[in-house]
Amino acid sequence: MAKGTSTLVGHPETGLNCGRNFPVASYDLDATLASGQAFRWRLHKGEWTGVIAGRWVALRAGDDSIIARTVLPQTDWNWLADYLQVELDMAGVLTTFPDDEPMRNAVAACRGLRLLRQDPWECLASFILSSTKQIVQIQQIVSLLCERYGEAVSVAPGFPPVNAFPSVQKIAGLTEADLRACKMGFRAPYLLATARLIESGQLDLANVAKMPVVEARAELMQAPGVGRKIADCVLLFAYGFQSAFPVDVWVMRALKDLYFPRRRPKLKRLHHFSQTYFGPNAGYAQQYLFHYMRVKKKYAAVA
DNA sequence: TACCAGGAGAGCG
DNA sequence: CGCTCTCATGGT
Numbered sequence: 606m607a608k609g610t611s612t613l614v615g616h617p618e619t620g621l622n623c624g625r626n627f628p629v630a631s632y633d634l635d636a637t638l639a640s641g642q643a644f645r646w647r648l649h650k651g652e653w654t655g656v657i658a659g660r661w662v663a664l665r666a667g668d669d670s671i672i673a674r675t676v677l678p679q680t681d682w683n684w685l686a687d688y689l690q691v692e693l694d695m696a697g698v699l700t701t702f703p704d705d706e707p708m709r710n711a712v713a714a715c716r717g718l719r720l721l722r723q724d725p726w727e728c729l730a731s732f733i734l735s736s737t738k739q740i741v742q743i744q745q746i747v748s749l750l751c752e753r754y755g756e757a758v759s760v761a762p763g764f765p766p767v768n769a770f771p772s773v774q775k776i777a778g779l780t781e782a783d784l785r786a787c788k789m790g791f792r793a794p795y796l797l798a799t800a801r802l803i804e805s806g807q808l809d810l811a812n813v814a815k816m817p818v819v820e821a822r823a824e825l826m827q828a829p830g831v832g833r834k835i836a837d838c839v840l841l842f843a844y845g846f847q848s849a850f851p852v853d854v855w856v857m858r859a860l861k862d863l864y865f866p867r868r869r870p871k872l873k874r875l876h877h878f879s880q881t882y883f884g885p886n887a888g889y890a891q892q893y894l895f896h897y898m899r900v901k902k903k904y905a906a907v908a
Numbered sequence: 909t910a911c912c913a914g915g916a917g918a919g920c921g
Numbered sequence: 922c923g924c925t926c927t928c929a930t931g932g933t
Binding site for chain 1: 912917
Protein backbone atom coordinates (compact mmCIF):
# COMPACT_ATOMS: atom_id res chain seq x y z
CA MET A 606 0.00 0.00 0.00
CA ALA A 607 1.31 3.39 -0.95
CA LYS A 608 2.51 5.72 1.74
CA GLY A 609 -0.10 8.36 2.39
CA THR A 610 -3.07 6.08 1.83
CA SER A 611 -2.20 3.87 4.77
CA THR A 612 -4.70 5.58 7.06
CA LEU A 613 -7.64 5.00 4.75
CA VAL A 614 -10.13 2.62 6.26
CA GLY A 615 -12.26 2.04 3.22
CA HIS A 616 -15.50 0.25 2.60
CA PRO A 617 -15.15 -0.42 -1.13
CA GLU A 618 -18.83 -1.09 -1.79
CA THR A 619 -20.26 2.00 -0.07
CA GLY A 620 -17.37 4.40 -0.41
CA LEU A 621 -17.66 5.21 3.28
CA ASN A 622 -14.45 5.58 5.21
CA CYS A 623 -12.95 7.19 8.29
CA GLY A 624 -9.81 8.51 6.65
CA ARG A 625 -8.91 10.89 3.88
CA ASN A 626 -5.79 12.27 2.32
CA PHE A 627 -5.96 15.81 0.90
CA PRO A 628 -3.17 16.70 -1.50
CA VAL A 629 -1.89 20.22 -0.75
CA ALA A 630 1.01 22.41 -1.74
CA SER A 631 2.46 25.13 0.47
CA TYR A 632 0.31 24.32 3.49
CA ASP A 633 1.85 24.66 6.95
CA LEU A 634 -0.76 22.86 9.04
CA ASP A 635 0.99 23.53 12.36
CA ALA A 636 1.32 27.27 11.78
CA THR A 637 -2.22 27.55 10.47
CA LEU A 638 -3.97 25.73 13.31
CA ALA A 639 -1.90 27.55 15.95
CA SER A 640 -2.05 31.02 14.39
CA GLY A 641 -4.77 32.53 16.54
CA GLN A 642 -7.63 32.38 14.03
CA ALA A 643 -9.18 29.26 15.61
CA PHE A 644 -8.87 28.40 19.29
CA ARG A 645 -9.91 24.77 19.68
CA TRP A 646 -7.13 22.77 18.05
CA ARG A 647 -4.95 20.63 20.32
CA LEU A 648 -1.82 18.70 19.46
CA HIS A 649 -2.13 15.17 20.83
CA LYS A 650 0.59 12.60 20.08
CA GLY A 651 1.49 14.13 16.77
CA GLU A 652 -2.04 14.84 15.58
CA TRP A 653 -4.11 18.01 15.67
CA THR A 654 -7.51 17.19 17.10
CA GLY A 655 -10.60 19.35 16.90
CA VAL A 656 -14.33 19.46 16.30
CA ILE A 657 -15.81 20.72 13.04
CA ALA A 658 -19.58 20.83 12.58
CA GLY A 659 -20.05 18.44 15.48
CA ARG A 660 -17.54 15.88 14.16
CA TRP A 661 -14.31 14.98 15.91
CA VAL A 662 -11.36 14.98 13.53
CA ALA A 663 -7.62 14.37 13.77
CA LEU A 664 -5.21 15.94 11.30
CA ARG A 665 -1.54 15.57 10.54
CA ALA A 666 0.75 16.85 7.84
CA GLY A 667 1.87 14.29 5.29
CA ASP A 668 4.22 14.66 2.38
CA ASP A 669 2.49 17.39 0.34
CA SER A 670 -0.79 16.34 1.92
CA ILE A 671 -3.01 16.60 4.97
CA ILE A 672 -4.06 13.27 6.44
CA ALA A 673 -7.40 13.31 8.23
CA ARG A 674 -9.37 10.76 10.16
CA THR A 675 -12.72 10.76 11.91
CA VAL A 676 -14.52 8.40 14.27
CA LEU A 677 -17.57 7.74 12.13
CA PRO A 678 -17.43 6.89 8.42
CA GLN A 679 -18.03 9.90 6.17
CA THR A 680 -20.12 9.93 3.03
CA ASP A 681 -18.31 13.02 1.82
CA TRP A 682 -15.49 15.21 3.05
CA ASN A 683 -16.56 18.58 1.71
CA TRP A 684 -17.06 19.93 5.23
CA LEU A 685 -13.36 19.40 5.93
CA ALA A 686 -12.06 20.42 2.51
CA ASP A 687 -14.01 23.63 2.91
CA TYR A 688 -12.80 24.26 6.47
CA LEU A 689 -9.16 23.74 5.50
CA GLN A 690 -9.56 25.52 2.15
CA VAL A 691 -7.41 22.86 0.51
CA GLU A 692 -8.46 23.93 -2.98
CA LEU A 693 -7.09 27.47 -2.58
CA ASP A 694 -4.33 28.46 -4.98
CA MET A 695 -1.88 29.79 -2.39
CA ALA A 696 0.79 30.66 -4.93
CA GLY A 697 -1.77 32.73 -6.78
CA VAL A 698 -2.71 34.60 -3.62
CA LEU A 699 0.94 35.40 -2.90
CA THR A 700 1.32 37.04 -6.31
CA THR A 701 -1.36 39.59 -5.35
CA PHE A 702 0.60 40.83 -2.32
CA PRO A 703 2.49 44.10 -2.69
CA ASP A 704 6.09 43.46 -3.69
CA ASP A 705 7.80 45.29 -0.87
CA GLU A 706 10.38 44.28 1.70
CA PRO A 707 8.05 43.86 4.71
CA MET A 708 5.73 41.55 2.78
CA ARG A 709 8.62 39.57 1.31
CA ASN A 710 9.99 39.05 4.82
CA ALA A 711 6.59 38.09 6.21
CA VAL A 712 5.96 35.59 3.42
CA ALA A 713 9.42 34.11 3.84
CA ALA A 714 8.95 33.73 7.60
CA CYS A 715 5.45 32.25 7.40
CA ARG A 716 5.62 30.02 4.32
CA GLY A 717 2.50 27.87 4.08
CA LEU A 718 0.35 29.88 6.47
CA ARG A 719 -3.31 29.61 5.47
CA LEU A 720 -6.72 30.98 6.35
CA LEU A 721 -9.42 28.59 7.53
CA ARG A 722 -13.16 28.79 6.80
CA GLN A 723 -14.79 28.49 10.20
CA ASP A 724 -18.35 28.27 11.44
CA PRO A 725 -19.68 31.83 11.78
CA TRP A 726 -21.25 31.42 15.21
CA GLU A 727 -18.24 29.75 16.78
CA CYS A 728 -15.96 32.33 15.20
CA LEU A 729 -18.10 35.29 16.26
CA ALA A 730 -18.47 34.01 19.82
CA SER A 731 -14.77 33.20 20.11
CA PHE A 732 -13.69 36.63 18.97
CA ILE A 733 -16.16 38.37 21.29
CA LEU A 734 -14.21 36.56 23.99
CA SER A 735 -10.87 37.57 22.49
CA SER A 736 -10.79 41.26 23.33
CA THR A 737 -7.67 42.23 25.30
CA LYS A 738 -6.85 38.58 25.91
CA GLN A 739 -3.77 36.63 24.95
CA ILE A 740 -4.32 33.71 22.59
CA VAL A 741 -3.59 31.14 25.30
CA GLN A 742 -6.23 32.73 27.51
CA ILE A 743 -8.79 32.76 24.73
CA GLN A 744 -8.14 29.06 24.26
CA GLN A 745 -8.74 28.49 27.96
CA ILE A 746 -11.99 30.44 28.06
CA VAL A 747 -13.35 28.77 24.93
CA SER A 748 -12.47 25.29 26.12
CA LEU A 749 -14.08 25.97 29.48
CA LEU A 750 -17.21 27.17 27.72
CA CYS A 751 -17.30 24.02 25.57
CA GLU A 752 -16.54 21.76 28.50
CA ARG A 753 -19.49 23.12 30.46
CA TYR A 754 -22.08 23.83 27.81
CA GLY A 755 -21.18 21.95 24.63
CA GLU A 756 -22.52 18.55 23.65
CA ALA A 757 -20.18 15.58 23.81
CA VAL A 758 -18.92 14.16 20.53
CA SER A 759 -17.50 10.71 19.80
CA VAL A 760 -13.73 10.59 20.04
CA ALA A 761 -11.25 7.98 18.77
CA PRO A 762 -9.98 5.52 21.42
CA GLY A 763 -7.12 6.89 23.46
CA PHE A 764 -7.99 10.55 22.93
CA PRO A 765 -9.28 12.94 25.60
CA PRO A 766 -13.04 13.59 25.59
CA VAL A 767 -14.20 16.77 23.91
CA ASN A 768 -17.43 18.66 23.34
CA ALA A 769 -18.80 20.57 20.41
CA PHE A 770 -18.94 24.36 20.59
CA PRO A 771 -22.19 25.32 22.40
CA SER A 772 -25.12 26.28 20.18
CA VAL A 773 -26.59 29.76 20.01
CA GLN A 774 -29.68 28.49 21.82
CA LYS A 775 -27.63 26.95 24.59
CA ILE A 776 -25.70 30.16 25.27
CA ALA A 777 -28.82 32.31 24.94
CA GLY A 778 -30.45 30.27 27.69
CA LEU A 779 -27.66 30.83 30.20
CA THR A 780 -27.20 33.65 32.69
CA GLU A 781 -24.45 36.23 32.83
CA ALA A 782 -23.20 34.56 36.00
CA ASP A 783 -22.92 31.21 34.18
CA LEU A 784 -20.72 32.86 31.58
CA ARG A 785 -18.63 34.85 34.03
CA ALA A 786 -17.87 31.55 35.72
CA CYS A 787 -16.08 30.62 32.49
CA LYS A 788 -13.52 33.36 33.24
CA MET A 789 -14.65 35.68 30.47
CA GLY A 790 -15.14 38.69 32.73
CA PHE A 791 -16.69 41.79 31.17
CA ARG A 792 -17.18 39.91 27.89
CA ALA A 793 -19.95 37.79 29.43
CA PRO A 794 -22.82 40.25 28.87
CA TYR A 795 -21.61 40.80 25.29
CA LEU A 796 -21.67 37.10 24.45
CA LEU A 797 -25.03 36.62 26.12
CA ALA A 798 -26.66 39.58 24.38
CA THR A 799 -25.25 38.55 21.01
CA ALA A 800 -26.53 34.98 21.40
CA ARG A 801 -29.98 36.32 22.26
CA LEU A 802 -29.89 38.73 19.31
CA ILE A 803 -29.23 35.79 16.98
CA GLU A 804 -31.79 33.58 18.65
CA SER A 805 -34.43 36.29 18.25
CA GLY A 806 -33.77 36.40 14.53
CA GLN A 807 -32.69 40.04 14.61
CA LEU A 808 -29.23 38.97 13.51
CA ASP A 809 -29.18 36.24 10.84
CA LEU A 810 -25.67 34.84 10.46
CA ALA A 811 -26.57 32.81 7.37
CA ASN A 812 -27.82 35.95 5.64
CA VAL A 813 -24.57 37.80 6.29
CA ALA A 814 -22.86 35.47 3.81
CA LYS A 815 -25.02 36.83 0.99
CA MET A 816 -24.22 40.49 1.65
CA PRO A 817 -21.55 42.72 0.14
CA VAL A 818 -18.65 43.05 2.55
CA VAL A 819 -19.48 46.56 3.78
CA GLU A 820 -23.07 45.62 4.62
CA ALA A 821 -21.97 42.32 6.13
CA ARG A 822 -19.58 44.19 8.43
CA ALA A 823 -22.29 46.65 9.51
CA GLU A 824 -24.64 43.75 10.17
CA LEU A 825 -22.16 42.01 12.45
CA MET A 826 -21.34 45.27 14.23
CA GLN A 827 -24.96 45.48 15.38
CA ALA A 828 -24.08 42.79 17.87
CA PRO A 829 -23.02 44.04 21.30
CA GLY A 830 -19.31 43.58 21.91
CA VAL A 831 -18.62 43.49 18.18
CA GLY A 832 -16.69 46.46 16.81
CA ARG A 833 -14.72 46.89 13.62
CA LYS A 834 -11.89 44.55 14.57
CA ILE A 835 -13.97 41.58 15.70
CA ALA A 836 -16.34 42.02 12.75
CA ASP A 837 -13.37 41.91 10.38
CA CYS A 838 -12.07 38.74 12.03
CA VAL A 839 -15.40 37.01 11.46
CA LEU A 840 -15.67 38.32 7.91
CA LEU A 841 -12.21 36.92 7.15
CA PHE A 842 -12.04 33.72 9.19
CA ALA A 843 -15.64 32.50 8.83
CA TYR A 844 -17.19 34.10 5.76
CA GLY A 845 -14.15 34.21 3.52
CA PHE A 846 -14.25 37.92 2.73
CA GLN A 847 -10.59 38.07 1.76
CA SER A 848 -10.47 41.84 1.68
CA ALA A 849 -11.34 42.10 5.39
CA PHE A 850 -8.29 43.33 7.30
CA PRO A 851 -8.56 43.07 11.10
CA VAL A 852 -6.38 45.68 12.82
CA ASP A 853 -5.43 44.56 16.31
CA VAL A 854 -2.51 45.71 18.45
CA TRP A 855 -0.07 43.45 16.58
CA VAL A 856 -1.13 44.50 13.11
CA MET A 857 -1.25 48.12 14.23
CA ARG A 858 2.35 47.78 15.38
CA ALA A 859 3.31 46.04 12.13
CA LEU A 860 1.78 48.74 9.95
CA LYS A 861 3.34 51.56 11.97
CA ASP A 862 6.79 50.00 12.17
CA LEU A 863 6.94 48.72 8.60
CA TYR A 864 5.01 51.32 6.61
CA PHE A 865 4.76 54.47 8.76
CA PRO A 866 8.05 54.71 10.66
CA ARG A 867 8.50 57.84 12.81
CA ARG A 868 4.88 58.87 12.23
CA ARG A 869 1.68 58.53 14.19
CA PRO A 870 -1.01 57.39 11.75
CA LYS A 871 -4.52 57.20 13.15
CA LEU A 872 -6.56 54.02 13.03
CA LYS A 873 -8.76 55.49 10.34
CA ARG A 874 -5.70 56.09 8.17
CA LEU A 875 -4.47 52.55 8.70
CA HIS A 876 -7.83 51.12 7.67
CA HIS A 877 -7.75 53.16 4.47
CA PHE A 878 -4.19 52.06 3.81
CA SER A 879 -5.10 48.41 4.38
CA GLN A 880 -7.94 48.58 1.88
CA THR A 881 -5.96 50.28 -0.87
CA TYR A 882 -2.43 48.96 -0.57
CA PHE A 883 -2.61 45.19 -0.02
CA GLY A 884 -4.82 44.18 -2.95
CA PRO A 885 -7.77 41.78 -3.24
CA ASN A 886 -6.34 39.36 -0.66
CA ALA A 887 -5.57 41.99 1.95
CA GLY A 888 -6.90 39.72 4.67
CA TYR A 889 -4.34 37.11 3.78
CA ALA A 890 -1.59 39.71 3.82
CA GLN A 891 -2.81 40.77 7.26
CA GLN A 892 -2.53 37.23 8.59
CA TYR A 893 1.02 37.00 7.30
CA LEU A 894 1.94 40.29 8.99
CA PHE A 895 0.25 39.22 12.22
CA HIS A 896 2.06 35.90 12.32
CA TYR A 897 5.33 37.49 11.24
CA MET A 898 5.24 39.92 14.17
CA ARG A 899 4.53 37.12 16.61
CA VAL A 900 7.28 34.75 15.47
CA LYS A 901 9.72 37.65 15.27
CA LYS A 902 9.00 38.54 18.88
CA LYS A 903 9.44 34.90 19.90
CA TYR A 904 12.91 34.77 18.34
CA ALA A 905 13.80 38.13 19.89
CA ALA A 906 12.85 36.82 23.32
CA VAL A 907 15.09 33.76 22.91
CA ALA A 908 18.01 35.82 21.65
C1' DT B 909 5.70 43.02 40.39
C1' DA B 910 4.10 45.63 36.67
C1' DC B 911 2.70 45.46 32.29
C1' DC B 912 -0.01 43.77 28.64
C1' DA B 913 -3.30 41.01 26.00
C1' DG B 914 -6.12 39.36 18.10
C1' DG B 915 -11.33 45.71 21.94
C1' DA B 916 -15.65 47.82 22.69
C1' DG B 917 -18.51 51.25 24.55
C1' DA B 918 -19.51 55.12 27.32
C1' DG B 919 -18.38 59.73 28.84
C1' DC B 920 -16.01 63.78 28.11
C1' DG B 921 -14.60 68.43 26.12
C1' DC C 922 -15.48 63.97 16.40
C1' DG C 923 -11.42 62.33 18.88
C1' DC C 924 -9.57 61.28 23.16
C1' DT C 925 -9.63 58.77 27.73
C1' DC C 926 -11.29 55.56 30.92
C1' DT C 927 -13.19 51.29 32.42
C1' DC C 928 -14.34 46.63 32.09
C1' DA C 929 -12.01 41.05 34.24
C1' DT C 930 -8.53 38.00 34.26
C1' DG C 931 -4.21 35.81 33.98
C1' DG C 932 0.24 35.06 31.21
C1' DT C 933 4.98 36.55 30.89
